Amino acid sequence: MRRRTPPPPAPLPQREGVDPVRVRLPAAGAWATVREHLVERLTGAGPGMVEEMFDAGLVVGADGRAVPPDAPYRPGMSVWFHRELPAEVPVPFPVEVVYRDEHLVVADKPHFLATTPRGSHVTQTALARLRRDLGIPALTAAHRLDRLTAGLVLFTVRPGERGAYQSLFRDRLVRKEYEAIAPYDPTLALPRTVRSRIAKERGVLAAREVEGEPNAETHVEVTGHRHGLARYRLVPATGQTHQLRVHLNTLGVPILGDPLYPEATPPTAPDDFRRPLQLLARDLSFADPVTGLRHHFRSGRELRSWSSYADWAGAA
Numbered sequence: 001m002r003r004r005t006p007p008p009p010a011p012l013p014q015r016e017g018v019d020p021v022r023v024r025l026p027a028a029g030a031w032a033t034v035r036e037h038l039v040e041r042l043t044g045a046g047p048g049m050v051e052e053m054f055d056a057g058l059v060v061g062a063d064g065r066a067v068p069p070d071a072p073y074r075p076g077m078s079v080w081f082h083r084e085l086p087a088e089v090p091v092p093f094p095v096e097v098v099y100r101d102e103h104l105v106v107a108d109k110p111h112f113l114a115t116t117p118r119g120s121h122v123t124q125t126a127l128a129r130l131r132r133d134l135g136i137p138a139l140t141a142a143h144r145l146d147r148l149t150a151g152l153v154l155f156t157v158r159p160g161e162r163g164a165y166q167s168l169f170r171d172r173l174v175r176k177e178y179e180a181i182a183p184y185d186p187t188l189a190l191p192r193t194v195r196s197r198i199a200k201e202r203g204v205l206a207a208r209e210v211e212g213e214p215n216a217e218t219h220v221e222v223t224g225h226r227h228g229l230a231r232y233r234l235v236p237a238t239g240q241t242h243q244l245r246v247h248l249n250t251l252g253v254p255i256l257g258d259p260l261y262p263e264a265t266p267p268t269a270p271d272d273f274r275r276p277l278q279l280l281a282r283d284l285s286f287a288d289p290v291t292g293l294r295h296h297f298r299s300g301r302e303l304r305s306w307s308s309y310a311d312w313a314g315a316a
Contacts, residue, residue, distance in 0.1 A: 011064035012080050014137050017128030018117055020080045031073045053081055088124040089270040095126050098152065098297050103290050105130060105139060105155040106297050111276035115144040115153055126153060143169045151281025151299045164289040177235050177283035178244055181305045182253040184230035191221035200241040206260045207242040209250060216240040218247045231306055244279060255279050256305050278303045
């Protein structure tokens with residue numbers, strides 16, 4: 001298999017733990033200048049924004065020097081710049097570091113914090129925070145958790161080793177265990193393994209189950225119940241988007257605090273952190289592909305609705 005050529009090093013430093021944007025110019029095109037191409041390509045930047053970036057010397061080439069506004073278009077050329085950081089409401093919960101060595105950082109992510117920059121969540125992400133707090137600019141995520149899900153996330157320290165750790169998740173060599181709080185149904189026969197085909201359409205928030213060969217598998221069991229609620233242990237064999245949320249909803253016990261299942265609820269204010277989704281990535285176990293060590297990590301977080309449902313439900 002042909003190995004991918006790594007991208008050239010960025011000539012700009014990170015800003016708030018966020019990498020600069022790299023744009024590689026297409027091999028074919030009728031643009032006369034680099035600026036002309038970027039104006040056409042970066043349509044979401046706003047009127048006049050690209051021109052202002054060039055005038056201010058904020059678009060640079062591989063040597064770190066500003067690209068002139070009239071620089072001719074060169075196929076294959078790369079340019080870098082920092083995008084305007086969006087205004088974000090700070091997520092008022094810490095990212096706890098569970099483990100750190102020269103290869104790995106295992107973090108215990110809080111609810112409401114995205115794993116990596118995406119869309120309107122850029123600096124308020126676990127990756128950006130850890131890069132800043134730990135002083136590791138090259139830190140990258142080996143996998144992701146939904147923004148609304150709390151728990152364990154694995155990050156890699158050395159770029160050259162990232163693929164080895166990512167392959168653990170791709171090849172299903174990581175045992176992941178989740179915990180969820182949802183209604184208790186005494187008629188629901190558990191434990192059981194749920195298998196279905198889950199589809200997630202671009203631009204649609206919720207995933208759905210469809211006909212066809214199963215691509216999602218989750219083992220579900222109850223570890224305790226009280227006051228009409230149950231604590232569920234979820235062991236996924238696959239990693240489809242919203243898989244655990246979809247499967248518990250299919251069983252008739254949607255996870256507490258879920259804004260999408262069984263039906264979408266009106267969005268809360270960006271600074272409303274009162275009732276988080278009661279889903280936690282509790283355990284990660286795997287054999288380290290670089291050191292050979294056998295790792296087992298466990299989240300120290302607790303789902304508040306289990307210890308005090310009245311406090312969680314009545315949060316103000």
